[in-house]
Amino acid sequence: MSDLLSLFSLHVPTEPLTEAWVGRSRQCLAPDAAIPQGILFPRTLEELSKAVTLTQQHQWRFLPCGYGSKLDWGGLVSGAEVLISTQRLAMPPIHSEGDLTVTVSAGMDYASLQKLLAPARQFWAVDPWVGAFLHNTEGAPVSVGGIIATASTGSLRQRYGGVRDQVLGMTVVRADGQVAKSGGQVVKNVAGYDLMKLFTGSYGTLGVMATVTLRLYALPPQRGIYGFGGSWGAIAAFLSAVRCSAATPLALDVWLLPAPSVWVVLGTTAAALKEQGDHLVQLAAQWGLVPLDSGRLPTEPQAAACRCQVGILPARVGDFCTQIGQITPATQAQIHAGSGIGTIWFSTAPMAAELEQLRELSHRFGGYWTVLSAPTSLKQSLSPWDRSVMPLPLMNQVRQQFDPDARLCSHRFSWG
Numbered sequence: 001m002s003d004l005l006s007l008f009s010l011h012v013p014t015e016p017l018t019e020a021w022v023g024r025s026r027q028c029l030a031p032d033a034a035i036p037q038g039i040l041f042p043r044t045l046e047e048l049s050k051a052v053t054l055t056q057q058h059q060w061r062f063l064p065c066g067y068g069s070k071l072d073w074g075g076l077v078s079g080a081e082v083l084i085s086t087q088r089l090a091m092p093p094i095h096s097e098g099d100l101t102v103t104v105s106a107g108m109d110y111a112s113l114q115k116l117l118a119p120a121r122q123f124w125a126v127d128p129w130v131g132a133f134l135h136n137t138e139g140a141p142v143s144v145g146g147i148i149a150t151a152s153t154g155s156l157r158q159r160y161g162g163v164r165d166q167v168l169g170m171t172v173v174r175a176d177g178q179v180a181k182s183g184g185q186v187v188k189n190v191a192g193y194d195l196m197k198l199f200t201g202s203y204g205t206l207g208v209m210a211t212v213t214l215r216l217y218a219l220p221p222q223r224g225i226y227g228f229g230g231s232w233g234a235i236a237a238f239l240s241a242v243r244c245s246a247a248t249p250l251a252l253d254v255w256l257l258p259a260p261s262v263w264v265v266l267g268t269t270a271a272a273l274k275e276q277g278d279h280l281v282q283l284a285a286q287w288g289l290v291p292l293d294s295g296r297l298p299t300e301p302q303a304a305a306c307r308c309q310v311g312i313l314p315a316r317v318g319d320f321c322t323q324i325g326q327i328t329p330a331t332q333a334q335i336h337a338g339s340g341i342g343t344i345w346f347s348t349a350p351m352a353a354e355l356e357q358l359r360e361l362s363h364r365f366g367g368y369w370t371v372l373s374a375p376t377s378l379k380q381s382l383s384p385w386d387r388s389v390m391p392l393p394l395m396n397q398v399r400q401q402f403d404p405d406a407r408l409c410s411h412r413f414s415w416g
Contacts, residue, residue: 005038012040012047027072031376033079041088045210051084053177061407064208066107066143070150073372074203075384078411086145091211100216106145106209122216126163127154134265145209151201155251158338167196169213175403205413206402220267224277227292228284229261232318237287239337247276255298256321256333263297301332304345306374312367314340320365328354352381
């Protein structure tokens, strides 16, 4: 074991990188960066604070993570001596059923959290990958902190809003090892600065999340899934009619597979479900849409060469998807109709010039284009972040306050 790891092991459980962790690290690092020497698994807040303090004292760079499922998202990291994982933080959950809140370790697995809440008929209303909630599938472990760090809300934002709306409190360890707290354990709380919104979507570049307090919702008593296929014009008219109706969907997504379709997920009582479902079928027939098998709600591809996030004006979703296919046909797209935020998957890695065209296309529709995961060579060819729509001077000032030495995930976010 290296001297560096020996020093850490005196204070926190430390392990060499397994083959799986080496693979994840290579995907997020610049080609000339050395692989981290090991991974730390703090079990308590004190151990986590001590681990970060040691990196500060010796000016070592580090990558915070949970299970590492999204380490390859964002920009290429210039280097890191160690990984610090929160997945073994042993902090007992505090579930306040009456307040509809729960406080958990940032390293807690998403599926384990939902199982914890299920007996109380409550849940955390995010869908971090297609199918996590809507399909009741678990998939690979993904930490609560990782979901918050990447703002991976998913389809449920239609009813419940984004991740930022569902984080009420947070305990973090700053880049110098100091512990900071913000928010509280109740829905109505104004204590402290709103670090929760700042850390949400920060990709681990401002500090390490230790615990988070989440807003919960009651599980819908019944669910119904309705899919319809047709032209983009008919889908646009249908979506407009749904927005003006009394229906309250949990999810409202359009898909390019490559044939266009629209999927509506309802969650309510049995009587209301039948009434709203019948109304959706009538609206779809009015605009000439064809019903699809409700048991075949689309899912994201298991293997994609490139994954991007897009945000456009919701009213322009149909026009946008039509033009995507003209630039590159090897795509699968899901866009949330209420927000215009979506994911584009490529079965084969696109050329940098194609992504630049798509980024420009998103600008024409009032939005942005971000590259989440892609081959290293592709991320070297263009910025994964759409800098033209980001307030970079302000963001750099924020980063300087939290991590003046740029030791956390250096170059991963737009201020690299």
